[in-house]
Amino acid sequence: MTRIKFTQSLDELKEKLLAMAGMVEQAIQRTIEAYTSRDLALCHLVIGSEQDINRMEREIDQLAIDLLAMEQPMARDLRFIIAVIRINADLERVGDQAVSVARRVRDLGMFASLDLPVDVPRLGMLAAAMVRKALQAFIEENAELAQSVLAMDDEVDELNWGAYRAIGNLIRANVDVTDQALNVLIIARSLERVGDHATNIAEDVIFWVRGTDVRHEAK
Amino acid sequence: MTRIKFTQSLDELKEKLLAMAGMVEQAIQRTIEAYTSRDLALCHLVIGSEQDINRMEREIDQLAIDLLAMEQPMARDLRFIIAVIRINADLERVGDQAVSVARRVRDLGMFASLDLPVDVPRLGMLAAAMVRKALQAFIEENAELAQSVLAMDDEVDELNWGAYRAIGNLIRANVDVTDQALNVLIIARSLERVGDHATNIAEDVIFWVRGTDVRHEAK
Numbered sequence: 001m002t003r004i005k006f007t008q009s010l011d012e013l014k015e016k017l018l019a020m021a022g023m024v025e026q027a028i029q030r031t032i033e034a035y036t037s038r039d040l041a042l043c044h045l046v047i048g049s050e051q052d053i054n055r056m057e058r059e060i061d062q063l064a065i066d067l068l069a070m071e072q073p074m075a076r077d078l079r080f081i082i083a084v085i086r087i088n089a090d091l092e093r094v095g096d097q098a099v100s101v102a103r104r105v106r107d108l109g110m111f112a113s114l115d116l117p118v119d120v121p122r123l124g125m126l127a128a129a130m131v132r133k134a135l136q137a138f139i140e141e142n143a144e145l146a147q148s149v150l151a152m153d154d155e156v157d158e159l160n161w162g163a164y165r166a167i168g169n170l171i172r173a174n175v176d177v178t179d180q181a182l183n184v185l186i187i188a189r190s191l192e193r194v195g196d197h198a199t200n201i202a203e204d205v206i207f208w209v210r211g212t213d214v215r216h217e218a219k
Numbered sequence: 220m221t222r223i224k225f226t227q228s229l230d231e232l233k234e235k236l237l238a239m240a241g242m243v244e245q246a247i248q249r250t251i252e253a254y255t256s257r258d259l260a261l262c263h264l265v266i267g268s269e270q271d272i273n274r275m276e277r278e279i280d281q282l283a284i285d286l287l288a289m290e291q292p293m294a295r296d297l298r299f300i301i302a303v304i305r306i307n308a309d310l311e312r313v314g315d316q317a318v319s320v321a322r323r324v325r326d327l328g329m330f331a332s333l334d335l336p337v338d339v340p341r342l343g344m345l346a347a348a349m350v351r352k353a354l355q356a357f358i359e360e361n362a363e364l365a366q367s368v369l370a371m372d373d374e375v376d377e378l379n380w381g382a383y384r385a386i387g388n389l390i391r392a393n394v395d396v397t398d399q400a401l402n403v404l405i406i407a408r409s410l411e412r413v414g415d416h417a418t419n420i421a422e423d424v425i426f427w428v429r430g431t432d433v434r435h436e437a438k
Contacts, residue, residue: 065301072291082284082304089305164405168397175394178387182404186383189408 006071010080013063017084017091020056021135023049024091025128027098028194032124035105035187043109046102053095060088076211083208087138090197090204094131097190097197104187111180117166118184120191123159126152127191130198137202143209149202156195163188225290229299232282233358236303236310239275240354242268243310244347246317247413251343254324254406262328265321272314279307295430302427306357309416309423313350316409316416323406330399336385337403339410342378345371346410349417356421362428368421375414382407 001009027046034042064085067073073081101124130152137146167181167188220228246265253261283304286292292300320343349371356365386400386407 065297068287068301069293069297074288078284078288082287085301085304086308089308164401168401171390171397172394175391178390182383182387185401185404186408189405 001071006067006073006077009063009067009071010077013060013067013081013084016056016060016063017088018135018139020053020060020088020091021131023053023056024095024098025131025135027053027095027102028124028128028131031098031101031105032121032128034102035108035124036121038105038109040106040109043102043106047099047106050095050099053092057088057092061085064088076208079208079211083138083204086204087201090200091131094194094197097194101187101190104183104190108180108183114177114180116180116184117170118163118188119159120163120184120187123156123163123188123191124194126156126159127194127198130156130195131201134198134201134205137205138208141205141209143206146202146205146209150199153195153199156192160188160192220290225286225292225296228282228286228290229296232279232286232300232303235275235279235282236307237354237358239272239279239307239310240350242272242275243314243317244350244354246272246314246321247343247347247350250317250320250324251340251347253321254327254343255340257324257328259325259328262321262325266318266325269314269318272311276307276311280304283307295427298427298430302357302423305423306420309419310350313413313416316413320406320409323402323409327399327402333396333399335399335403336389337382337407338378339382339403339406342375342382342407342410343413345375345378346413346417349375349414350420353417353420353424356424357427360424360428362425365421365424365428369418372414372418375411379407379411 027049030042030046033039034046064081068078068081071077130149133152134146134149137143137149164185167185171178171181246268249261249265252258253265283300287297287300290296349368352371353365353368356362356368383404386404390397390400
């Protein structure tokens with residue numbers, strides 16, 4: 001493979017990863033919308049997208065591994081391909097969380113609507129913003145932007161803890177809403193996991209761009 | 220690097236990953252013990268082990284990436300190194316879950332002991348057994364053994380769902396135990412995630428040994 005051809009293959013890999021990211025971001029976005037509007041059709045759309053996301057994950061991994069096998073890339077190119085393999089895995093798990101939340105929202109549909117003291121949409125939008133920003137950093141090869149994602153995770157964790165406490169209080173005040181409340185607790189926890197995956201992605205971007213491993217430093 | 224030297228490096232990588240697995244398995248084991256005996260010292264041991272596990276993760280990744288860069292391995296060796304990078308990430312996340320459970324067990328220590336209708340130790344031991352079996356499959360290069368791990372995940376999921384329902388019933392029967400019950404709910408969910416990571420590891424072993432990507436097939 002010529003250098004030009006190799007560069008084209010790396011671009012293709014990047015394009016595919018961005019397409020994967022787009023699918024996953026849409027799943028999260030739809031999940032939040034489904035929660036807000038109790039829209040069952042949206043839940044099913046998200047649950048149905050799991051297979052497409054999984055297929056894309058395998059396609060990306062295959063391309064990445066083929067490039068490693070055929071091109072023996074060095075230094076920055078090698079780090080790029082490793083970063084893609086890792087980011088790909090995290091994106092797939094964000095998709096899993098979106099599906100898991102969509103299932104919970106579907107279950108919530110069985111209950112009377114309830115004014116909950118937990119701002120799930122805010123938590124969801126914050127987690128989605130982290131994913132988007134981490135991917136933006138990947139596109140721009142911008143380690144500073146990636147760094148700023150790491151700071152956002154504290155806010156997500158705090159919102160999640162607030163949700164946990166609020167749900168305990170809610171149940172104590174009205175035990176009849178236990179089912180809905182537990183459902184929302186699990187939803188909040190899933191969205192917090194999305195934030196964790198975004199953090200992983202941001203760290204992979206920094207690793208690729210700077211050539212240093214920053215994992216666990218910010219923790 | 221000669222072929223002999225390269226083989227030695229691959230062995231070293233495998234040894235390090237097994238040491239990492241040992242640390243992580245010990246953390247899970249101690250967490251279950253801490254839950255059973257409400258042993259705060261054990262909780263702190265687990266929480267303190269996070270840094271060692273993180274350090275080991277970086278060491279393994281560095282070695283794997285150096286080998287990719289210097290040796291341009293092909294076919295089975297390449298798949299092996301990619302599998303190590305992935306398994307390493309999953310092991311680190313199992314360690315994270317152990318720490319997260321240990322924190323919850325520590326919090327549980329603040330409450331009166333309670334006879335809960337959730338068999339947390341059984342769930343924990345099953346999840347730990349999945350991790351151990353997946354690693355055993357890795358050591359033996361045994362794709363059939365890895366395959367058997369995938370089936371165990373259904374049992375873990377079922378136990379976790381049972382825990383979820385039991386906790387709802389428990390709270391409805393006695394709202395005063397809400398705090399303890401929510402804590403146990405989160406613990407059960409973390410242990411279920413350990414099972415998910417073990418599943419990922421088993422799939423990586425199959426990918427390495429058979430050269431096929433079985434992810435999502437069993438789902």
